[in-house]
Amino acid sequence: MEPAVETKKLTRVFNPKKKKEGASVRALNSVDLKIEKGELFGLLGPNGAGKTTLLKILSTLLLPTSGKAYVSGLDVEKDYVEVRKRINMVSGGEISGYGLLTVRENLWMFSQFYGIKSSIALERIDDMLGKFGMLDKKSEKVRTLSTGQRQKMNVIRGFVTDPQILFLDEPTLGLDVNASRTIRDFILDWVRKSERDKTVLLTTHYMAEADQLCDRVAIIDDGRILACDSPENLKKLVKSETTLRLDVTTMKDQRVLGTIPGVEKFTSTDDLENNITSLRFVLGDESAISDIVSGVAKGGSKILALRKTEPTLEDVFIKLVGKGFE
Amino acid sequence: MAVRSDLRTFKNAAWLGWQMEANWTDPFLFVIYSIIKPIAGTLILVFMYLVITSGATNTLFFSYMYVGNAFYMYVADVLFGVTWVIHDDREHYMTLKQVYIAPISFYMYIFGRAAIRIAITSMGVFLTLLFGVLVLGVDINLAAVDWPLLALALVLGLACLCIMGLALGGISFLTAKHGQGINEGVAGVFYVLAGVIFPITILPGWAQTVSRLLPVTYWMEAVRRGLEPAVMAGLPGSTGLQSLSNLQLMLALLVSTVAFLFISLGIFKYADKVARRKGKIDWTTTY
Ligand SMILES: Nc1ncnc2c1ncn2[C@@H]1O[C@H](COP(=O)(O)OP(=O)(O)O)[C@@H](O)[C@H]1O
Ligand SMILES: [Mg+2]
Numbered sequence: 001m002e003p004a005v006e007t008k009k010l011t012r013v014f015n016p017k018k019k020k021e022g023a024s025v026r027a028l029n030s031v032d033l034k035i036e037k038g039e040l041f042g043l044l045g046p047n048g049a050g051k052t053t054l055l056k057i058l059s060t061l062l063l064p065t066s067g068k069a070y071v072s073g074l075d076v077e078k079d080y081v082e083v084r085k086r087i088n089m090v091s092g093g094e095i096s097g098y099g100l101l102t103v104r105e106n107l108w109m110f111s112q113f114y115g116i117k118s119s120i121a122l123e124r125i126d127d128m129l130g131k132f133g134m135l136d137k138k139s140e141k142v143r144t145l146s147t148g149q150r151q152k153m154n155v156i157r158g159f160v161t162d163p164q165i166l167f168l169d170e171p172t173l174g175l176d177v178n179a180s181r182t183i184r185d186f187i188l189d190w191v192r193k194s195e196r197d198k199t200v201l202l203t204t205h206y207m208a209e210a211d212q213l214c215d216r217v218a219i220i221d222d223g224r225i226l227a228c229d230s231p232e233n234l235k236k237l238v239k240s241e242t243t244l245r246l247d248v249t250t251m252k253d254q255r256v257l258g259t260i261p262g263v264e265k266f267t268s269t270d271d272l273e274n275n276i277t278s279l280r281f282v283l284g285d286e287s288a289i290s291d292i293v294s295g296v297a298k299g300g301s302k303i304l305a306l307r308k309t310e311p312t313l314e315d316v317f318i319k320l321v322g323k324g325f326e
Numbered sequence: 327m328a329v330r331s332d333l334r335t336f337k338n339a340a341w342l343g344w345q346m347e348a349n350w351t352d353p354f355l356f357v358i359y360s361i362i363k364p365i366a367g368t369l370i371l372v373f374m375y376l377v378i379t380s381g382a383t384n385t386l387f388f389s390y391m392y393v394g395n396a397f398y399m400y401v402a403d404v405l406f407g408v409t410w411v412i413h414d415d416r417e418h419y420m421t422l423k424q425v426y427i428a429p430i431s432f433y434m435y436i437f438g439r440a441a442i443r444i445a446i447t448s449m450g451v452f453l454t455l456l457f458g459v460l461v462l463g464v465d466i467n468l469a470a471v472d473w474p475l476l477a478l479a480l481v482l483g484l485a486c487l488c489i490m491g492l493a494l495g496g497i498s499f500l501t502a503k504h505g506q507g508i509n510e511g512v513a514g515v516f517y518v519l520a521g522v523i524f525p526i527t528i529l530p531g532w533a534q535t536v537s538r539l540l541p542v543t544y545w546m547e548a549v550r551r552g553l554e555p556a557v558m559a560g561l562p563g564s565t566g567l568q569s570l571s572n573l574q575l576m577l578a579l580l581v582s583t584v585a586f587l588f589i590s591l592g593i594f595k596y597a598d599k600v601a602r603r604k605g606k607i608d609w610t611t612t613y
Binding site: 014060061062063084085087088094095097099101110112113114115157 | 331334335338341342345346419420421423424425426427428429430599602603605607608
């Protein structure tokens with residue numbers, strides 16, 4: 001079975017309009033990617049990394065300068081007619097839409113370009129408008145929507161046509177927490193319930209989004225893929241172990257805590273004035289946490305606060321690039 | 327399958343065009359744009375004619391000019407219309423890329439949108455002609471009209487305009503919003519060279535050669551022969567195409583339309599490729 005998306009040494013160079021306006025930009029630099037059917041794949045990178053450029057090439061809007069890109073085994077450059085039947089794309093921050101049409105009409109019209117039966121399309125539209133909390137807007141003209149509502153409408157447009165492969169370019173860009181969560185939940189549900197039939201390639205510059213949502217993540221910077229793996233495996237690249245911090249009421253006998261299996265390092269500081277002991281554990285094995293908690297209880301202390309710090313994709317990015325995001 | 331999909335696309339695009347152009351939420355504006363504007367435009371020409379000839383409107387030549395001018399509205403509207411659709415979709419609604427990556431024939435989308443423009447323009451053309459006949463004494467006798475010739479000429483001519491619109495549409499993938507110059511140029515060339523308001527015989531020889539390559543020239547002649555046969559028969563001097571029989575005239579229109587079909591498709595395909603190479607489909611003008 002061919003992969004949903006595959007690129008081979010994909011390169012895209014943008015030339016300045018006039019020579020003197022500066023050097024050409026290598027937006028994609030020999031990108032090799034393989035995304036399997038049924039994956040929820042994330043492309044994580046800062047602004048200007050080349051994410052949008054890649055999605056434009058895959059969705060037949062833009063041609064590569066060199067290298068190859070395949071969608072469902074089809075060459076995006078030559079077989080674009082066939083590619084278009086299988087895909088759709090939505091860009092975040094997209095406020096597009098025919099202002100004179102109603103939300104429902106606008107979505108329905110695009111579904112018709114994909115030959116979706118009218119009754120099925122309308123059912124799907126109402127269902128999604130409901131899930132996105134926009135059912136009351138369905139008969140409103142598109143031009144009366146707020147930017148956030150327009151963006152949600154466009155995300156719906158991507159799903160309404162029921163593509164095999166959906167490209168989402170920063171789908172939650174600038175949306176509030178609730179709207180973002182709704183969209184993420186919907187994406188996840190859509191991919192999962194298809195039983196490996198649907199593929200999503202989404203780009204984001206939100207670390208947490210890539211981490212929580214995606215099966216695999218490719219980290220892109222300056223047109224190059226620096227790493228590509230599951231979020232868990234990526235985080236293993238930065239070998240900082242799990243750190244557990246506990247604030248407890250003053251604990252006199254702490255010896256037992258240092259002997260718990262899985263605890264690699266253990267430090268404590270007492271704040272007698274406030275009756276607090278701060279404990280810090282470096283864990284080789286997270287199963288030690290429950291032993292620590294019961295150890296504290298046996299020692300007669302109460303837990304006031306508990307924090308677990310784990311490596312994030314941000315740490316991975318910093319390690320790979322040598323600088324943080326933005 | 328492909329035919330069904332094309333028909334569906336045409337229907338959808340026409341539906342969209344109707345929603346957007348026949349803006350009944352503001353009937354007042356709609357009436358002004360589709361009816362008053364064309365008639366007002368015609369009156370300017372009539373006024374200039376009267377000043378220059380200091381004459382009357384009941385001459386054969388006035389009827390010749392008036393009809394040509396009325397049908398020229400189609401030329402301007404279809405050619406500008408297609409380009410306008412693309413600019414509007416791209417820069418105003420920002421939907422061009424969504425339509426572009428849809429699995430449809432973009433030609434059918436353009437033709438669907440153009441069909442609505444043609445329908446609306448037809449109203450303007452009809453009212454302009456009516457106004458001419460009733461108020462200015464333009465010589466159109468319904469009993470004498472050669473309906474089959476007129477109908478065939480209209481169908482072929484409008485198809486031809488849509489085809490040329492396609493080429494301009496392709497070019498407008500590559501031009502900015504203010505790049506209407508090409509269209510104005512093309513429309514202007516037709517106005518002068520295609521015998522719209524004066525016979526091509528008053529042009530210099532080389533220009534007449536160009537005229538005979540343009541389908542619009544044959545179209546104008548065919549429409550006039552269909553609509554005002556008496557005027558065409560009685561006109562002093564030659565229109566330059568009088569030696570052609572009706573059949574020859576329609577053949578000439580057909581042949582030049584087919585030739586333009588190939589030219590237009592070539593231009594569109596080329597422009598489409600360049601647009602994809604340069605990333606112009608979702609590009610907006612930045613000032
Ligand atoms: N049409 C274009 N013309 C010139 N440069 C471009 C064009 N599109 C993108 N770029 C450049 O290519 C690089 C990658 O851009 P993009 O793919 O939009 O990044 P991202 O989506 O990750 O923010 C940037 O340096 C950007 O300035
Ligand atoms: Mg981007």
